[in-house]
Amino acid sequence: MTPDDQVHGLSPQVMYEQFWLKEADQRRKMRMVKAAAGLVVGILLAYRFDLPAPPAVGLAAGLLVAGADMFWAWYSYEATAVWRGRRRGEVITGKLLRRKLRRLGYQVLDGRAVPGQASIDHLVIGPGGIWVVDNEAWDPETEIARYGDRLFLGEKYGTKVAKALVDASDSLAQVLSRESGIPVTIEPLLAVHGGRLRRTVTAEGLTLLKPRLVARWIVRGPRAEFDESQVELLARTAARVLRRMS
Incomplete structure (x- = not known):
């Protein structure tokens, strides 16, 4: 042979x-x-x-x-463990988010299904705003980059990946705004496990970055100013309207 x-x-x-x-x-x-x-x-x-x-x-x-x-x-x-199926990306990112954000007043909800859209791995709600965080893994040779306004994952367009998270974030923002009475916008983030990504790439409405940088991005880039009661109301509303994935 x-x-x-x-x-x-x-x-x-x-x-x-x-x-x-x-x-x-x-x-x-x-x-x-x-x-x-x-x-x-x-x-x-x-x-x-x-x-x-x-x-x-x-x-x-x-x-x-x-x-x-x-x-x-x-x-x-x-670095290839998630891509090889030896570790779960959502577990790694979830631990990092909780360790770095909870003490700053942020709440993290895991494994939620957005009505009419795809499921999301993490929903982060805190004083600085709301973020949807998903996880993806690519092989070590896949270069993740932006050329012009387009996202590229290796030799392929990343439009489908970006659109799914952007649409889920927009849909969830509408639901939370309606149910809580607080106008919100949600920024989608993608934690990248593996692949060739220098630090961060933002294209087609989506920011891709390494898991260890997600919490730092959230803290340094506030989109809103919510007080403690608003954070609690938004977190309770999200927990109520979003179906938890098994």
Whole structure:
């Protein structure tokens, strides 16, 4: 059986994991080469700047390089965990939102169905406004970018993804405004797990960013000024009118 036969029919996620395991020996060999280079550079720098115990300095530099390389390899692999189905993006983002926003007076509702629209992973309501936050995962090679006014996910347009969240946010804003008596607007955000995204991309009414940046974006970009009673009323109204997803 040829290597092509072995991978034929496998999902991209399974193929990624198999290649990752096969390349483990090569990564270890390259790590040893990098550590050796770090050792030599450390010794040379120690002699150059008259540092004590050049061999010890070189050894420390080599170990530091090896440790950094090991961490980067682990981080790169872990960044694909949601895409590979090993972790759930909504769980990761939900924990980050609660840890960073609750103490600031924000409330987070998870897994809600917007009437007539798609379900949403998180609804954030707080002093600065209201945000819909969803989660998506792409493979490590998918570049997420804006060109002109269009959103691109790799070589494909991201219009369908953006429109679904923008429409859900607009529909929910109408429902909450009507049911609570408080005029609201809602900003849609998409927490991106995997893919190639520098920091944030805003296009076609949607902002895409890494999960760890979502709470910071919300705090730094208020859209409204709600007092504590309004936040409570909006949260209760949302909990009442939005069906919780199982």
